[in-house]
Amino acid sequence: MFNKLHIVLLVLTLVTIPIFGQDADTTDFEEEGGNEMFTSVDLSYSQDKGNTDFLSLYYGFSFSILGDVGPLTDTEFSINFSRSDDKLDGESFTDDQSLTSQFDLWANQRISPFLFFQQSFDNTIGLESRMNAGIGAKFGIFKGFSISYAFLSESEDYLFYDYTDSAGTGEYYYTDSTQIDTNYYYYDVYWGEDFYTYTDSSEYFEYTDSTDAPAESFYRHSIRPKIKYKLMDGNIVLDYRFYYKPRVDDLEDYLLEHELKITIATFYEALNIDLNYTSKYNSRYDGTNIFNRDIGDYYKAVDENITLGVSFMF
Numbered sequence: 001m002f003n004k005l006h007i008v009l010l011v012l013t014l015v016t017i018p019i020f021g022q023d024a025d026t027t028d029f030e031e032e033g034g035n036e037m038f039t040s041v042d043l044s045y046s047q048d049k050g051n052t053d054f055l056s057l058y059y060g061f062s063f064s065i066l067g068d069v070g071p072l073t074d075t076e077f078s079i080n081f082s083r084s085d086d087k088l089d090g091e092s093f094t095d096d097q098s099l100t101s102q103f104d105l106w107a108n109q110r111i112s113p114f115l116f117f118q119q120s121f122d123n124t125i126g127l128e129s130r131m132n133a134g135i136g137a138k139f140g141i142f143k144g145f146s147i148s149y150a151f152l153s154e155s156e157d158y159l160f161y162d163y164t165d166s167a168g169t170g171e172y173y174y175t176d177s178t179q180i181d182t183n184y185y186y187y188d189v190y191w192g193e194d195f196y197t198y199t200d201s202s203e204y205f206e207y208t209d210s211t212d213a214p215a216e217s218f219y220r221h222s223i224r225p226k227i228k229y230k231l232m233d234g235n236i237v238l239d240y241r242f243y244y245k246p247r248v249d250d251l252e253d254y255l256l257e258h259e260l261k262i263t264i265a266t267f268y269e270a271l272n273i274d275l276n277y278t279s280k281y282n283s284r285y286d287g288t289n290i291f292n293r294d295i296g297d298y299y300k301a302v303d304e305n306i307t308l309g310v311s312f313m314f
Helices: 182-187
Strands: 036-048 054-069 072-088 091-104 111-122 127-142 145-158 161-163 177-179 189-191 194-198 210-212 216-231 236-246 254-265 271-282 302-312
Touching (some): 111 145
Antiparallel strands (some): 036 054, 127 145, 189 194
Protein backbone atom coordinates (compact mmCIF):
# COMPACT_ATOMS: atom_id res chain seq x y z
CA MET A 1 0.00 0.00 0.00
CA PHE A 2 1.44 3.33 -1.03
CA ASN A 3 2.21 5.71 1.84
CA LYS A 4 4.24 8.92 1.62
CA LEU A 5 5.90 8.18 4.96
CA HIS A 6 7.68 5.13 3.50
CA ILE A 7 9.94 7.38 1.43
CA VAL A 8 13.54 7.02 2.57
CA LEU A 9 15.34 10.34 2.73
CA LEU A 10 19.04 10.51 1.93
CA VAL A 11 20.28 13.79 3.40
CA LEU A 12 23.80 15.02 2.72
CA THR A 13 24.24 17.96 5.06
CA LEU A 14 27.19 20.13 6.00
CA VAL A 15 25.13 22.13 8.47
CA THR A 16 21.32 21.88 8.57
CA ILE A 17 19.41 25.16 9.03
CA PRO A 18 15.64 25.50 8.67
CA ILE A 19 15.11 28.52 6.40
CA PHE A 20 11.48 29.54 5.91
CA GLY A 21 10.12 32.03 3.41
CA GLN A 22 9.69 35.32 5.23
CA ASP A 23 12.02 35.08 8.22
CA ALA A 24 15.42 33.41 8.24
CA ASP A 25 15.93 32.10 11.78
CA THR A 26 19.16 33.01 13.56
CA THR A 27 18.28 32.04 17.13
CA ASP A 28 20.91 29.34 17.33
CA PHE A 29 23.74 31.81 16.66
CA GLU A 30 22.74 34.85 18.67
CA GLU A 31 25.58 34.49 21.15
CA GLU A 32 28.32 33.81 18.64
CA GLY A 33 30.59 36.59 17.48
CA GLY A 34 32.17 37.24 14.09
CA ASN A 35 30.89 36.04 10.75
CA GLU A 36 29.34 32.60 10.34
CA MET A 37 28.64 30.79 7.08
CA PHE A 38 26.33 27.79 6.71
CA THR A 39 25.65 25.53 3.73
CA SER A 40 23.43 22.48 3.32
CA VAL A 41 22.59 20.16 0.44
CA ASP A 42 19.58 17.82 0.61
CA LEU A 43 18.98 14.91 -1.78
CA SER A 44 16.15 12.37 -1.85
CA TYR A 45 15.40 9.54 -4.29
CA SER A 46 12.81 6.78 -4.03
CA GLN A 47 11.42 4.36 -6.62
CA ASP A 48 8.95 1.48 -6.55
CA LYS A 49 8.20 -0.87 -9.46
CA GLY A 50 5.77 -3.73 -9.78
CA ASN A 51 2.34 -3.40 -8.18
CA THR A 52 3.16 0.24 -7.51
CA ASP A 53 4.88 2.40 -10.11
CA PHE A 54 6.27 5.27 -8.05
CA LEU A 55 9.17 7.68 -8.55
CA SER A 56 10.14 10.49 -6.16
CA LEU A 57 12.94 13.04 -6.60
CA TYR A 58 13.83 15.90 -4.28
CA TYR A 59 16.87 18.13 -4.04
CA GLY A 60 17.56 21.34 -2.23
CA PHE A 61 20.33 23.81 -1.41
CA SER A 62 20.61 26.34 1.41
CA PHE A 63 23.25 28.97 2.08
CA SER A 64 23.40 31.72 4.69
CA ILE A 65 25.98 34.08 6.09
CA LEU A 66 25.57 35.89 9.40
CA GLY A 67 27.67 38.68 10.87
CA ASP A 68 28.99 42.14 10.04
CA VAL A 69 29.16 43.36 6.43
CA GLY A 70 31.15 46.60 6.34
CA PRO A 71 29.21 49.25 8.28
CA LEU A 72 26.15 46.95 8.49
CA THR A 73 26.21 45.06 11.78
CA ASP A 74 24.41 41.84 12.70
CA THR A 75 23.20 41.13 9.16
CA GLU A 76 22.14 37.90 7.50
CA PHE A 77 21.91 36.94 3.85
CA SER A 78 20.28 33.65 2.90
CA ILE A 79 19.37 31.79 -0.28
CA ASN A 80 17.30 28.61 -0.41
CA PHE A 81 16.36 26.37 -3.36
CA SER A 82 14.15 23.28 -3.41
CA ARG A 83 12.69 21.06 -6.14
CA SER A 84 10.20 18.18 -5.84
CA ASP A 85 9.10 15.90 -8.68
CA ASP A 86 6.98 12.83 -7.83
CA LYS A 87 5.12 10.50 -10.19
CA LEU A 88 2.66 7.68 -9.50
CA ASP A 89 1.83 5.35 -12.40
CA GLY A 90 3.54 7.84 -14.71
CA GLU A 91 1.24 10.68 -13.62
CA SER A 92 2.63 13.71 -11.82
CA PHE A 93 1.24 14.43 -8.35
CA THR A 94 4.05 16.61 -6.99
CA ASP A 95 5.78 19.09 -9.29
CA ASP A 96 6.97 22.24 -7.53
CA GLN A 97 10.03 24.44 -7.17
CA SER A 98 11.01 27.40 -5.00
CA LEU A 99 13.95 29.82 -4.99
CA THR A 100 14.04 32.22 -2.04
CA SER A 101 16.52 34.94 -1.09
CA GLN A 102 16.43 37.30 1.88
CA PHE A 103 18.62 39.99 3.44
CA ASP A 104 18.06 40.88 7.11
CA LEU A 105 19.51 43.93 8.85
CA TRP A 106 20.02 43.66 12.64
CA ALA A 107 18.91 40.05 12.36
CA ASN A 108 18.98 39.33 16.12
CA GLN A 109 17.56 42.61 17.35
CA ARG A 110 13.99 43.28 18.47
CA ILE A 111 13.27 45.09 15.17
CA SER A 112 14.84 43.71 12.00
CA PRO A 113 14.12 45.17 8.51
CA PHE A 114 14.52 42.78 5.59
CA LEU A 115 14.38 42.52 1.79
CA PHE A 116 12.70 39.46 0.30
CA PHE A 117 12.56 37.72 -3.11
CA GLN A 118 10.93 34.45 -4.17
CA GLN A 119 10.37 32.73 -7.51
CA SER A 120 8.27 29.54 -7.45
CA PHE A 121 5.83 27.29 -9.27
CA ASP A 122 3.51 24.41 -8.33
CA ASN A 123 1.97 22.66 -11.30
CA THR A 124 -0.22 20.39 -9.16
CA ILE A 125 -2.37 23.41 -8.23
CA GLY A 126 -2.17 25.07 -11.65
CA LEU A 127 0.40 27.67 -10.55
CA GLU A 128 2.77 28.08 -13.48
CA SER A 129 4.79 30.91 -11.91
CA ARG A 130 4.73 33.21 -8.90
CA MET A 131 7.27 35.97 -8.26
CA ASN A 132 7.34 37.93 -5.01
CA ALA A 133 9.66 40.82 -4.20
CA GLY A 134 9.23 43.19 -1.30
CA ILE A 135 10.33 44.81 1.92
CA GLY A 136 9.29 44.21 5.50
CA ALA A 137 10.33 44.01 9.13
CA LYS A 138 10.33 41.50 11.98
CA PHE A 139 9.20 42.57 15.46
CA GLY A 140 10.22 40.55 18.51
CA ILE A 141 7.36 40.52 21.07
CA PHE A 142 8.83 38.27 23.77
CA LYS A 143 11.30 35.41 23.88
CA GLY A 144 10.37 32.79 21.33
CA PHE A 145 7.60 34.84 19.71
CA SER A 146 7.77 37.40 16.90
CA ILE A 147 5.59 38.92 14.17
CA SER A 148 6.73 40.08 10.76
CA TYR A 149 5.07 42.09 8.01
CA ALA A 150 6.06 42.40 4.35
CA PHE A 151 4.65 44.41 1.47
CA LEU A 152 5.10 42.36 -1.71
CA SER A 153 4.93 43.12 -5.40
CA GLU A 154 3.67 39.92 -7.01
CA SER A 155 3.37 38.46 -10.48
CA GLU A 156 1.16 35.36 -10.54
CA ASP A 157 0.40 33.08 -13.50
CA TYR A 158 -2.20 30.31 -13.19
CA LEU A 159 -3.19 27.83 -15.89
CA PHE A 160 -6.40 29.46 -17.12
CA TYR A 161 -7.68 30.10 -20.63
CA ASP A 162 -9.38 33.04 -22.33
CA TYR A 163 -12.23 32.05 -24.69
CA THR A 164 -11.39 32.94 -28.28
CA ASP A 165 -13.31 30.32 -30.33
CA SER A 166 -16.69 31.79 -31.42
CA ALA A 167 -17.52 28.56 -33.26
CA GLY A 168 -17.71 26.72 -29.92
CA THR A 169 -15.54 23.76 -30.87
CA GLY A 170 -13.17 21.94 -28.57
CA GLU A 171 -13.25 20.34 -25.12
CA TYR A 172 -15.64 21.46 -22.38
CA TYR A 173 -16.11 20.59 -18.72
CA TYR A 174 -19.45 21.27 -17.02
CA THR A 175 -20.43 21.07 -13.37
CA ASP A 176 -24.05 22.20 -13.80
CA SER A 177 -25.62 22.01 -17.27
CA THR A 178 -28.93 20.89 -18.80
CA GLN A 179 -29.75 19.30 -22.16
CA ILE A 180 -31.75 21.51 -24.55
CA ASP A 181 -33.77 21.39 -27.75
CA THR A 182 -31.35 20.93 -30.67
CA ASN A 183 -33.40 23.35 -32.79
CA TYR A 184 -31.80 26.17 -30.80
CA TYR A 185 -28.23 24.84 -30.78
CA TYR A 186 -26.78 27.95 -32.36
CA TYR A 187 -27.39 29.80 -29.10
CA ASP A 188 -25.56 27.22 -27.04
CA VAL A 189 -22.60 24.86 -27.05
CA TYR A 190 -22.20 21.36 -28.45
CA TRP A 191 -21.03 18.25 -26.57
CA GLY A 192 -20.74 15.05 -28.61
CA GLU A 193 -24.17 14.51 -30.17
CA ASP A 194 -26.10 16.41 -27.51
CA PHE A 195 -26.63 20.10 -26.82
CA TYR A 196 -26.35 21.78 -23.43
CA THR A 197 -26.98 25.20 -21.96
CA TYR A 198 -24.38 26.51 -19.57
CA THR A 199 -25.74 27.41 -16.10
CA ASP A 200 -22.77 27.40 -13.73
CA SER A 201 -20.99 30.77 -13.58
CA SER A 202 -17.98 29.24 -11.80
CA GLU A 203 -17.32 26.85 -14.68
CA TYR A 204 -13.83 26.23 -16.03
CA PHE A 205 -13.29 26.35 -19.83
CA GLU A 206 -10.67 24.74 -22.03
CA TYR A 207 -10.99 25.43 -25.74
CA THR A 208 -8.85 24.08 -28.54
CA ASP A 209 -8.83 27.58 -30.04
CA SER A 210 -7.98 29.61 -26.95
CA THR A 211 -5.12 31.50 -25.35
CA ASP A 212 -3.51 30.99 -21.98
CA ALA A 213 -4.55 33.88 -19.74
CA PRO A 214 -1.56 36.18 -19.00
CA ALA A 215 0.06 36.60 -15.61
CA GLU A 216 -1.52 39.02 -13.15
CA SER A 217 0.53 41.71 -11.40
CA PHE A 218 -0.64 43.12 -8.07
CA TYR A 219 0.45 43.85 -4.48
CA ARG A 220 0.06 41.54 -1.50
CA HIS A 221 0.33 41.88 2.29
CA SER A 222 2.19 39.15 4.19
CA ILE A 223 1.69 38.83 7.95
CA ARG A 224 3.56 36.10 9.80
CA PRO A 225 3.49 35.23 13.53
CA LYS A 226 6.20 32.78 14.63
CA ILE A 227 6.72 30.72 17.79
CA LYS A 228 9.98 28.91 18.46
CA TYR A 229 10.79 27.06 21.67
CA LYS A 230 13.62 24.82 22.80
CA LEU A 231 12.78 22.06 25.26
CA MET A 232 14.86 19.59 27.29
CA ASP A 233 18.04 21.66 27.14
CA GLY A 234 17.64 22.26 23.42
CA ASN A 235 17.26 18.57 22.51
CA ILE A 236 13.78 19.27 21.12
CA VAL A 237 13.14 22.36 18.99
CA LEU A 238 9.58 23.36 18.03
CA ASP A 239 9.20 25.95 15.28
CA TYR A 240 5.72 27.02 14.13
CA ARG A 241 4.89 29.77 11.60
CA PHE A 242 1.60 31.01 10.20
CA TYR A 243 1.25 33.21 7.09
CA TYR A 244 -1.72 35.33 6.06
CA LYS A 245 -1.28 36.81 2.56
CA PRO A 246 -4.23 38.84 1.18
CA ARG A 247 -4.16 40.86 -2.02
CA VAL A 248 -4.10 44.59 -1.40
CA ASP A 249 -6.88 45.27 -3.93
CA ASP A 250 -9.04 42.23 -3.02
CA LEU A 251 -8.93 40.96 0.58
CA GLU A 252 -11.14 38.00 -0.33
CA ASP A 253 -8.30 36.62 -2.49
CA TYR A 254 -5.74 35.36 0.02
CA LEU A 255 -3.35 32.56 0.97
CA LEU A 256 -3.03 30.88 4.38
CA GLU A 257 0.02 28.79 5.21
CA HIS A 258 0.94 26.77 8.33
CA GLU A 259 4.48 25.47 8.80
CA LEU A 260 5.52 23.28 11.73
CA LYS A 261 8.99 21.80 12.22
CA ILE A 262 9.97 19.62 15.16
CA THR A 263 13.64 18.65 15.50
CA ILE A 264 14.65 15.96 17.99
CA ALA A 265 18.28 15.31 18.91
CA THR A 266 19.29 11.65 19.22
CA PHE A 267 21.93 9.86 21.28
CA TYR A 268 24.34 10.51 18.40
CA GLU A 269 25.32 14.17 18.26
CA ALA A 270 25.39 14.41 14.46
CA LEU A 271 21.97 12.79 13.94
CA ASN A 272 18.60 14.56 14.29
CA ILE A 273 15.05 13.38 13.63
CA ASP A 274 12.92 15.94 11.75
CA LEU A 275 9.14 16.11 11.54
CA ASN A 276 7.70 18.67 9.11
CA TYR A 277 4.06 19.55 8.56
CA THR A 278 2.68 22.12 6.10
CA SER A 279 -0.87 23.16 5.28
CA LYS A 280 -1.67 25.62 2.47
CA TYR A 281 -5.06 27.17 1.74
CA ASN A 282 -5.88 29.06 -1.48
CA SER A 283 -9.13 31.03 -1.40
CA ARG A 284 -9.44 31.04 -5.22
CA TYR A 285 -10.34 27.32 -5.13
CA ASP A 286 -12.82 27.52 -2.24
CA GLY A 287 -16.46 27.25 -3.37
CA THR A 288 -15.53 27.02 -7.07
CA ASN A 289 -15.32 24.16 -9.56
CA ILE A 290 -12.09 24.68 -11.50
CA PHE A 291 -11.04 21.58 -13.39
CA ASN A 292 -7.55 20.07 -13.08
CA ARG A 293 -7.09 18.31 -16.43
CA ASP A 294 -3.88 16.55 -15.28
CA ILE A 295 -5.69 14.40 -12.69
CA GLY A 296 -9.24 14.57 -14.06
CA ASP A 297 -10.64 16.20 -10.93
CA TYR A 298 -11.25 19.65 -9.48
CA TYR A 299 -8.63 21.71 -7.65
CA LYS A 300 -8.86 21.56 -3.85
CA ALA A 301 -8.54 24.64 -1.65
CA VAL A 302 -6.26 22.92 0.92
CA ASP A 303 -2.99 21.02 0.45
CA GLU A 304 -1.27 19.25 3.36
CA ASN A 305 2.07 17.47 3.67
CA ILE A 306 3.77 15.48 6.44
CA THR A 307 7.43 14.48 6.13
CA LEU A 308 9.44 12.42 8.60
CA GLY A 309 13.18 12.22 8.03
CA VAL A 310 16.66 12.35 9.49
CA SER A 311 19.48 14.90 9.24
CA PHE A 312 23.16 14.02 9.34
CA MET A 313 25.46 16.86 10.37
CA PHE A 314 29.15 16.98 9.44
